[in-house]
Amino acid sequence: xxxxxxxxxxxxxxxxxxxxxxxxxxxxxxxxxxxxxxxxxxxxxxxxxxxxxxxxxxxxxxxxxxxxxxxxxxxxxxxxxxxxxxxxxxxxxxxxxxxxxxxxxxxxxxxxxxxxxxxxxxxxxxxxxxxxxxxxxxxxxxxxxxxxxxxxxxxxxxxxxxxxxxxxxxxxxxxxxxxxxxxxxxxxxxxxxxxxxxxxxxxxxxxxxxxxxxxxxxxxxxxxxxxxxxxxxxxxxxxxxxxxxxxxxxxxxxxxxxxxxxxxxxxxxxxxxxxxxxxxxxxxxxxxxxxxxxxxxxxxxxxxxxxxxxxxxxxxxxxxxxxxxxxxxxxxxxxxxxxxxxxxxxxxxxxxxxxxxxxxxxxxxxxxxxxxxxxxxxxxxxxxxxxxxxxxxxxxxxxxxxxxxxxxxxxxxxxxxxxxxxxxxxxxxxxxxxxxxxxxxxxxxxxxxxxxxxxxxxxxxxxxxxxxxxxxxxxxxxxxxxx
Numbered sequence: 001x002x003x004x005x006x007x008x009x010x011x012x013x014x015x016x017x018x019x020x021x022x023x024x025x026x027x028x029x030x031x032x033x034x035x036x037x038x039x040x041x042x043x044x045x046x047x048x049x050x051x052x053x054x055x056x057x058x059x060x061x062x063x064x065x066x067x068x069x070x071x072x073x074x075x076x077x078x079x080x081x082x083x084x085x086x087x088x089x090x091x092x093x094x095x096x097x098x099x100x101x102x103x104x105x106x107x108x109x110x111x112x113x114x115x116x117x118x119x120x121x122x123x124x125x126x127x128x129x130x131x132x133x134x135x136x137x138x139x140x141x142x143x144x145x146x147x148x149x150x151x152x153x154x155x156x157x158x159x160x161x162x163x164x165x166x167x168x169x170x171x172x173x174x175x176x177x178x179x180x181x182x183x184x185x186x187x188x189x190x191x192x193x194x195x196x197x198x199x200x201x202x203x204x205x206x207x208x209x210x211x212x213x214x215x216x217x218x219x220x221x222x223x224x225x226x227x228x229x230x231x232x233x234x235x236x237x238x239x240x241x242x243x244x245x246x247x248x249x250x251x252x253x254x255x256x257x258x259x260x261x262x263x264x265x266x267x268x269x270x271x272x273x274x275x276x277x278x279x280x281x282x283x284x285x286x287x288x289x290x291x292x293x294x295x296x297x298x299x300x301x302x303x304x305x306x307x308x309x310x311x312x313x314x315x316x317x318x319x320x321x322x323x324x325x326x327x328x329x330x331x332x333x334x335x336x337x338x339x340x341x342x343x344x345x346x347x348x349x350x351x352x353x354x355x356x357x358x359x360x361x362x363x364x365x366x367x368x369x370x371x372x373x374x375x376x377x378x379x380x381x382x383x384x385x386x387x388x389x390x391x392x393x394x395x396x397x398x399x400x401x402x403x404x405x406x407x408x409x410x411x412x413x414x415x416x417x418x419x420x421x422x423x424x425x426x427x428x429x430x431x432x433x434x435x436x437x438x439x440x441x442x443x444x445x446x447x448x449x450x451x452x453x454x455x456x457x458x459x460x461x462x463x464x465x466x467x468x469x470x471x472x473x474x475x476x477x478x479x480x481x482x483x
Contacts, residue, residue, distance in 0.1 A: 014115025015046070015054035023085035024078055036061075048112030050105065079123050083131050086120040089113055090138035097141050098248055103284045104322050110142045111323075125155070129162040133169040140176045145286050147325035147362025153180040166200040171209045174200075178216045182223075183326075185365040185399065185445065191220045211240040211249040218256040222263060223370075231260040248287060251277050255291040262298055265411040270298040286327070289318050293330040300337065301412040309338050329359035333371040340375075340382045346458075348379050353456035360449060368449050369399040376452040378420060386424035387436045388455055393421050394440025395448040 021029040033055055036042040041061050045053035069075040093110050096102030110117065117139060124132035136152070136159060143149040160173045178193035197213035204210075214237035221230030234256035241249030258273035274295040278288060292315040299308035312335050319327050332355030339348035352375055359367040377392035425433040443451065 014119065015048060015056050015112070016116065017052055017054055020082075020085055020116065021055075024081045050108040050112045052109075052112065054112065076127075079120075079127065082116070083120045083124055083128065083135075086113070086116055087131060087134050087138065090117065090135055094138040094141060097286065098284055100282045100284055103286055107142055107145060107323065110139065111146075121155075125159065125162070129159060130169060132159055133163050133173055136176060137169070137172040140172075140179075141286070143176075144179065144326055145324050147358075147364070149176070149180045149326075150183045150363030150365075153177065153184065156180065168201075168207075168209060171197045171201050171213070175209060175212050175216060178213070178220075182216070182220060183362075183364050183366055185369050187220055187224055187366075191217060191224075194220065206240045206244055208241075208244060208246050208249060211237050211244065211246055211253070214240065215249065215252045215256055218253070219259070222256065222259050223366075227260060227263055231257065234260060247280060247282060248284070251280055251283050251287050251291070254280075255294065258291075258294050258298075262294060262301070267298045267302045267412075271295060271302075274298070285318065285322060286324055289315050289322075289324060289327045293327070293334060296331070296334045300334070300341075305338060305341060308334070312338065325358060325362050326364060329355045329362070329364055329367040330371055331355075332358065333367070333375045336375050337378060340378055345379070345383055348375075348382075349456040350458070352376055352379060353453060356449060356453055356456070365445055365449075368452075369396065369445055372452055373399070373448055374417070376455060378416075380455060381420045381424055385455070386427040387432060389424045390421065390428065390433055390436035391440035391443075392448070392452065392455075393417070393424075394437040395443045395445075395451075396440075398441050398443070399445050399448070 018030040018033060021033050025032070033042055036057070037044060037055065041058055043056040043058075045055050048054045069078055090110065090113075093106035096106035117135065121132060121135055121139075124135060136156060140149070143152055156173055156177050160170060160177065163170050163173070174193045174197045178190045178197075181187075181190035181193060194213045194216040197209060198217065201207055201210040201213065214233045218230045218234035218237060221227075221233060224230075234253055238250060238253035238257065240246075241253055254273050254277040258270045258277070261267075261269035261273060274291065277283070277291065292311065296308045296312045296315075299305070299311065312331055316328070316331050316335065319325075319331065332351045336348040336352035336355065339345070339351060352372070356368060356372045356376075359365070359372060373392050373396040377389045377396065380386070380389040380392065428436065440448070
């Protein structure tokens with residue numbers, strides 16, 4: 001059936017529009033599809049996630065037709081025509097995603113076209129790497145928004161090896177690799193990808209991909225605790241984006257500089273930079289939502305918990321309405337922190353668990369490490385589970401201090417962490433505290449995440465006289481992990 005096809009390429013029974021059929025088979029294909037519907041060989045149209053009617057061909061008919069393509073010498077032309085259609089749709093959606101009004105419609109269209117995009121990308125990886133690079137570049141924002149980017153890391157690395165090193169397409173793929181590595185908590189790897197773009201594109205003058213690479217470097221360096229270098233790259237990215245009229249790049253650079261201000265303890269400057277970003281006209285919602293957690297963190301750090309809670313709830317609602325996955329974890333974890341400070345321990349556990357689950361589902365291991373473990377430690381400390389709090393803090397330190405960095409967080413965060421840990425260590429005593437720290441330091445990130453999920457599992461109904469503090473009754477597996 002797949003004679004002449006790449007081993008990774010298979011004809012998939014995905015739904016298709018009449019437009020797609022005509023793009024592949026010519027102007028008369030639409031009428032042919034309707035006749036096949038009348039013959040019950042193609043399904044009646046159903047609305048996809050974008051509201052457009054789509055048809056599904058019976059798999060037996062699809063297999064039969066596919067088997068005729070190669071002997072007739074039409075396979076290559078049909079595959080190339082479908083690739084042209086997919087690239088056009090993806091690039092139009094990417095353009096829509098860069099506006100303040102087109103983001104949701106663009107994402108829903110790509111949701112509906114997902115089987116076609118997968119099929120074309122598989123074909124193009126072997127048959128036309130330039131087309132594969134164009135498609136990956138156009139889909140990158142959607143992969144990020146839907147929590148799929150980390151899952152594309154291996155494919156993107158392979159693609160980077162098949163296109164001309166240093167070319168614009170290669171640089172775009174390297175930026176996607178940098179984003180995926182950052183989400184995977186591989187900060188040195190992320191820095192390497194962004195630096196490769198800076199070095200390759202830096203002598204060609206200002207460009208959007210260079211502004212993106214500088215912005216990416218800024219985020220990674222700031223996370224590593226290298227504030228001066230991160231701030232400088234953020235300033236360079238901002239100046240370049242403004243010079244190019246690159247609105248999304250300007251918004252991203254303002255976010256990086258806001259993080260730099262927050263990490264240096266200047267909450268007022270951080271809040272001003274967020275507001276400056278939000279005043280930009282036409283910024284897509286996925287960028288605004290993705291960056292709003294900085295405003296919430298700065299408000300918490302400044303002690304304005306009511307404003308922080310209001311802002312966090314509003315952005316969470318926007319994430320849920322748009323179906324965006326990747327901005328959920330840090331916001332849910334911040335909501336958990338606000339719950340703890342208000343004494344709502346069970347609400348905090350529920351928000352934290354949902355945030356951890358969303359981060360794991362999206363492959364966002366950086367948020368699991370930098371936020372999930374920290375806020376779970378805060379939660380355990382508030383519930384009087386001091387050994388668990390110390391264990392989680394030790395795991396956090398192992399997984400958030402690359403290259404000797406100080407780990408994420410503002411000076412206010414650092415003070416809160418140390419005060420909580422000092423209290424927990426005093427409650428445990430030296431020997432128990434040391435044992436808890438050793439246990440946490442030995443945990444892989446996967447194990448630490450599983451441990452945090454166990455600690456936030458809702459408790460079953462307990463008898464009124466049930467003894468002992470905690471967020472819920474320990475399961476056998478939790479007793480095994482718990483100090």
